[in-house]
Amino acid sequence: MPVLKILTYPDERLRQVSAPVERFDERLLERIADLEETRLDGPAAVGIAAPQVGWFERVVIVDVSGRKNTPNHGRLVLVNPEIVDWEGYVVGREGCLSVPDYTGNVIRAERIRLQAQDPDGRHREFDMEGFEARAVQHELDHLDGLLFLDRLVSRRRDLFRRKTYR
Amino acid sequence: MSDWFMVTLAGKDRPGIVAQVTGALYEAGCNLGETSMMRLGGNFGVLLMAQTDKGAAELEAALRPVADELGLSLHLEPVDPQLHRHPEPDVCITVHGADRAGIVAQVTRAAADAGLNILDLESDIGGTEDEPVYVLHIEGTAAGGVDALRQALEPLQAGGIKVEVRPIDTLIG
Numbered sequence: 022m023p024v025l026k027i028l029t030y031p032d033e034r035l036r037q038v039s040a041p042v043e044r045f046d047e048r049l050l051e052r053i054a055d056l057e058e059t060r061l062d063g064p065a066a067v068g069i070a071a072p073q074v075g076w077f078e079r080v081v082i083v084d085v086s087g088r089k090n091t092p093n094h095g096r097l098v099l100v101n102p103e104i105v106d107w108e109g110y111v112v113g114r115e116g117c118l119s120v121p122d123y124t125g126n127v128i129r130a131e132r133i134r135l136q137a138q139d140p141d142g143r144h145r146e147f148d149m150e151g152f153e154a155r156a157v158q159h160e161l162d163h164l165d166g167l168l169f170l171d172r173l174v175s176r177r178r179d180l181f182r183r184k185t186y187r
Numbered sequence: 188m189s190d191w192f193m194v195t196l197a198g199k200d201r202p203g204i205v206a207q208v209t210g211a212l213y214e215a216g217c218n219l220g221e222t223s224m225m226r227l228g229g230n231f232g233v234l235l236m237a238q239t240d241k242g243a244a245e246l247e248a249a250l251r252p253v254a255d256e257l258g259l260s261l262h263l264e265p266v267d268p269q270l271h272r273h274p275e276p277d278v279c280i281t282v283h284g285a286d287r288a289g290i291v292a293q294v295t296r297a298a299a300d301a302g303l304n305i306l307d308l309e310s311d312i313g314g315t316e317d318e319p320v321y322v323l324h325i326e327g328t329a330a331g332g333v334d335a336l337r338q339a340l341e342p343l344q345a346g347g348i349k350v351e352v353r354p355i356d357t358l359i360g
Contacts, residue, residue, distance in 0.1 A: 068360035114276075114356070115358045115359075117359065117360060124357050159360040160360055
């Protein structure tokens with residue numbers, strides 16, 4: 022299994038909207054395995070989205086289970102994920118495999134309800150919060166061509182920029 | 188030959204300082220590195236990294252007329268740029284309370300002794316002239332750990348200031 026090349030900003034391909042997965046087959050499982058190997062090869066990434074490796078389908082992997090005191094659902098491979106409900110907001114620091122040597126503050130929902138399919142196409146639903154919910158929101162943004170840079174708030178102050186989120 | 192300089196400008200605040208300073212640098216063929224610019228009281232301070240292949244004298248010649256026109260002090264210092272090597276902060280410290288002399292010195296002394304390396308610090312005085320409120324925000328790396336830092340700063344709260352030490356959990360995704 023190869024470690025894939027990570028696209029880095031300002032590569033325009035990171036800006037495209039990814040297509041839903043329609044075929045749940047052996048090829049999908051192979052590509053997911055490559056994506057996971059690529060995530061693990063990098064610097065402690067808790068998530069990765071398919072478009073970061075030039076695969077423009079709606080697949081992300083999130084795993085915050087290696088962190089202390091962090092509620093989590095283990096390693097999640099999320100296919101065609103969608104946030105169907107959210108609550109609260111919190112500022113946190115984010116970086117990205119696709120944006121080396123820069124981190125910034127981003128506002129995310131504190132709790133989310135997520136619907137997704139697993140790699141075999143089964144429908145799943147999760148309620149999640151905190152760091153795991155943040156990781157999912159970060160990865161889902163990639164599927165819509167968004168980076169955390171699009172959501173930056175002031176690093177020096179917890180002031181919220183007056184911007185309407187897309 | 189390409190050289191990097193740390194350029195500092197400071198003086199009374201007025202509209203257009205940033206546009207004029209950076210415009211002069213651009214016209215002189217300079218590149219900007221990391222910068223920090225802010226209003227402090229009624230004053231404006233600029234700290235910026237500038238790259239030029241024409242040397243310090245040319246850089247100063249480009250900026251001097253603008254600095255003089257805007258009434259800003261100007262200082263240049265050759266530096267090693269070290270760009271693209273950001274250390275990641277793992278702790279943030281917020282301090283606030285009634286303003287009194289020595290808060291920054293006490294907090295940063297105790298923090299440094301507990302292993303803190305400051306990456307970013309800003310402080311402000313709010314409230315009124317009669318009842319000023321001091322707010323200090325620090326981000327840095329805690330070589331001795333966040334808990335050790337919290338313990339080191341805890342006693343300062345007895346002096347009537349509120350000290351909060353929180354880890355920064357940077358998400359990489």
